[in-house]
Amino acid sequence: MIIHMSRTAAAEDQARIYDKITAAGFQYEVIHGATGINVIGILGDLSRVPESYFRELAGVDKVVRISKAYKLVSREYSAKSKVIDLGGGVSVGAKELAFMAGPCSLESVEQMMTIGAYVSSMGIKIIRGGAYKPRTSPYSFQGMGLEGLKLLAEVRKKFGLKIVTEATGLHHHIDEAGNKEQRNVLENVIDYADIIQIGARNMKSYGFLQELGILTKDCKKPILLKRGDSSTLKDFLLAAEYIVANGNPNVILCLRGIRTFEEEKFQRYTPDIGAITVLKRESNLPVIFDPSHAVGYRASVPGAALAAVAAGADGLLIETHNDPPNAMCDGEQSVTEEQLRDIKRKADVIWNLFW
Amino acid sequence: MIIHMSRTAAAEDQARIYDKITAAGFQYEVIHGATGINVIGILGDLSRVPESYFRELAGVDKVVRISKAYKLVSREYSAKSKVIDLGGGVSVGAKELAFMAGPCSLESVEQMMTIGAYVSSMGIKIIRGGAYKPRTSPYSFQGMGLEGLKLLAEVRKKFGLKIVTEATGLHHHIDEAGNKEQRNVLENVIDYADIIQIGARNMKSYGFLQELGILTKDCKKPILLKRGDSSTLKDFLLAAEYIVANGNPNVILCLRGIRTFEEEKFQRYTPDIGAITVLKRESNLPVIFDPSHAVGYRASVPGAALAAVAAGADGLLIETHNDPPNAMCDGEQSVTEEQLRDIKRKADVIWNLFW
């Protein structure tokens, strides 16, 4: 940790800081700047000492941490890129583009059989679909619950697909009629999913992330963690660190779009394509991209999807629906079968440029 | 709901929309614009119909909702400003400025007795203090837990203060040594607090808000809901609506600062003082302001606190500490006893300008 003193700091200000450093069990070195500004370097493992411990002392201008706030998920800690093996020859972060597609929300057996069939016919190996839906409005459809998870299991069996589905922070699912499921939502999802998705709105629910890490410590099922729509990349990596530090190292980072100043709703969020390169450099975890939630309108999804692959993403998570205008959720951002096939074909060409 | 057609929409596009409207059981009226753009007004209660139901149809340029997305918390629904009565002559939203102060985190009996004494000596009637701490880093201090709640109860008794304390989304508190509390965090806080605080990071944990509404449906203990650091005001009001719609009408809105583009950390967040006027107009709920989390540095707290009162806030929530440099949490944004006394005196003068 480095302390920048202000130009007007007094000698006794500096002495007081030396005392506080040594009292806390650390050593220090000082650089006496030519323009009258001194810099104090504190030596030792300061991972549990907050910057604020020094920042408020008289004479201090700035305190800068040298080490990264995140550790286990950093490329500095482990340079090798992590590969998540899902079994059956399917993996994320390896030499094949990880392509995940499916509807926003599970609606019916018929819907899922139709989508499962066309998705698997394109060579896509992972299907998505939400059984529990966290909604901004308390008046919106909240999902099929446990029944939906069972439907996903059937689809997995029938088409040989892996499944990714979301767990929410709610303890017990309550349906439209007010009936409450007996079993905890998180435990249900852990049982059924091949990849457990954590939504953007829960990325900062640290208690929930801690619990998730602990509950999956033994099974180590992969967690697909989505970036909060206004989270910094540092906070995103710290959220991943929460899961890893609590016992489950298998985290997939999923970008999706951030909230910016744009007023006209030309697109729902600003797709954070640039963050792909940053995360691949800062972290050893696989990075995938969700173009559907990033742009929000079907016509913009292909462009964002291909851009993400060109920027170096390890995979895509795309919403598709057999009948978008009548989807119960996110219909306008779901691509059709035909669009999905075209994205898959072009994405494979771009992906191959890098191998 | 109003549909703006694009200038190039065909007659059959429009016909298809009419069909979809009537099929859904609604009626419509059309304005034929002079510049070739038509506008279709849909009549009926559309509160459960999303804009996306129409937006993706051919020929549609924009869909605009006329009614507010939030209802129970809106001033349109009930013009009268809500007063939250805490008993013993203390209330929020009434003719007295609601002044809440105390440390970020509960640390020890001695600390709380000292702070309780000086806070109550200034005529402040509500003390704050966190027993459960949601932290950005998994490596930071996580709070005293249930023991802290019991300490708060003692302070309440000794000084005749009301207490406000935070409930987190974690099911069961785990201390530094790894010991897990038997009882659910939320239920513990509901039992002990006079006002249950919900932190900014949980403002979008809709499952948690739903559970909170249901669990406090009978006791109706007031909920102090903090705005997420990047939530729009519409999403903030929808989060309050989640609690009210699930059974507890006693919600206090608390503003605190939003994340903006500022790079240098001159202040931690941008205090959203302007939102006070907006929320007082849009909603009937009381609106208070937390200057400590807004600006993040002690020297900037008094200015933000007084600005909030001048802008029409119903109250303040301020962090204070008897020994800020050695506080376990948020020391650099905690004001001293002397600063608190000065803020209180000036805030009262400003408050009286409006009565």
Next chain:
Amino acid sequence: MIIHMSRTAAAEDQARIYDKITAAGFQYEVIHGATGINVIGILGDLSRVPESYFRELAGVDKVVRISKAYKLVSREYSAKSKVIDLGGGVSVGAKELAFMAGPCSLESVEQMMTIGAYVSSMGIKIIRGGAYKPRTSPYSFQGMGLEGLKLLAEVRKKFGLKIVTEATGLHHHIDEAGNKEQRNVLENVIDYADIIQIGARNMKSYGFLQELGILTKDCKKPILLKRGDSSTLKDFLLAAEYIVANGNPNVILCLRGIRTFEEEKFQRYTPDIGAITVLKRESNLPVIFDPSHAVGYRASVPGAALAAVAAGADGLLIETHNDPPNAMCDGEQSVTEEQLRDIKRKADVIWNLFW
């Protein structure tokens, strides 16, 4: 223009609005909403009437403009994509990816001859280079001025390249020694450039844009207009409209990255890749992308460049330098010759996916 009345509007509020509409020479139609909210549609050409003309009247909740604020640059006005012909078989917006590369700042004859040689050897036909540099700090290098423009002309002649260079809002260039050029900066650049670049910082200098439109009314030399780092897309299109409305229809839109909430400087700006699709749909002008100013660090430039092409950009504007560590300006975001060659090769493959 559509007026949404508030639910609580009185009949006389509505009558007063009708009067104001007819007094201004327009007609209106009314939709009487089922939930008690009325909507008034105003008929006629309202392009010179601001929303505020009605918004502040009693009973009004919202005023929504139906027509686009920009006109001449919109795809609605002219569906055909504009092709900018630079002569000699070079164009922007046509079937070839428009690739522009060169240093941030002109430094010396040797530098430009080296860069000109390798750029043209790759099949790149447009070279960039700044003679006038607008700098955030008054203490930074301000450019070679007119001497630089003459150097560009030599490079053009020697390698058969087209040149793009920036005009600033300064009337007369002043060099480090305080000497002032006789001739207006803008007029100099118009004389020498094949494409006149307008920087992001001047995108909202409307007086300057107006003057630019008037001065290039006859020559109609193409203008490359960069998006302001915090401008909405609507404001960006209005800035283009300023130039077109004042006489020069040949505008190229250039995206480059926007300022967002990210704190750590992992990248200089957030590359607004998603805006490419939006602008191609909203406007008929060509859209190119500048990855160098978007991300700010050399290692991130290739990813952003390829992502832009995959998202549908008509071209790229990239900074390259023969000796980046010793560049006088933007060295850390300038790619090397080798990187440039690799970007060009991959970009061509991706571009061909769409034809």
Next chain:
Amino acid sequence: MIIHMSRTAAAEDQARIYDKITAAGFQYEVIHGATGINVIGILGDLSRVPESYFRELAGVDKVVRISKAYKLVSREYSAKSKVIDLGGGVSVGAKELAFMAGPCSLESVEQMMTIGAYVSSMGIKIIRGGAYKPRTSPYSFQGMGLEGLKLLAEVRKKFGLKIVTEATGLHHHIDEAGNKEQRNVLENVIDYADIIQIGARNMKSYGFLQELGILTKDCKKPILLKRGDSSTLKDFLLAAEYIVANGNPNVILCLRGIRTFEEEKFQRYTPDIGAITVLKRESNLPVIFDPSHAVGYRASVPGAALAAVAAGADGLLIETHNDPPNAMCDGEQSVTEEQLRDIKRKADVIWNLFW
């Protein structure tokens, strides 16, 4: 300047940096961190060396500047708060709240005489009014031009008021009919104004700021510089530095509201009240606040105005109009005479709390 090396930097990386430092004529000191990260402090006057000079070298993680980028306007350079004396007992930054009010745009003699009368009757000593209007749309009213300046001079004489009016980046004003003024806009404004206002859109037009500094080097007429709606505070202070470094030390900083992520237009911008405290601490220049452009709607202006005074602003700049619904510009954010009187009375009470 401080260089943070990465944990994985090699010894030869460090040696190469030492060489580059000494080659540039500077000295250095090194702190060898306990966790394997070294820190190099460079000694000397580095005000003309950009961070990028070192940042791109192998082994470098981060480069941090110790000295402020702005100098002459900083409180570090001169601790004493600057007072701007306008003559006739009127000043900004002194013991009286500087209150400036008037219409957005000059419209007619009658309008200005009415407003001049009520403004001066309240004890307000500075009137505002725009003769040249920079507008987002090329189709909006562009101002009265020179005729407006002459009208302002009459108002000044008749009511004994000082005048503040805006200079734009346009060289020569062009009216609706296409007639062009002979004389440069900036020179006209310098002649007539007591305070020369520079609008938010021109805050980054560095050429214009440089010219302004040079042209007012002798007269030293005060410049009221508005913050760009998306400028960081550092860039705002650097813009002020441009003017001061070119010869005119009399700059008044004016805050007004920033662009944030808020979607619903509850307020036009987010009033940056918190920046008042920051600027008063970082800089020695007076800081005033413009609530009208911050919030954009008349009903929200009083709250923002009083909040700014409570936060420590040295003055206010408010739009008022004798007939807001028929104002040619910004009518909906202009307060009435009655509102202005009420703001003035309350602002004076709050101001007196600090003296």
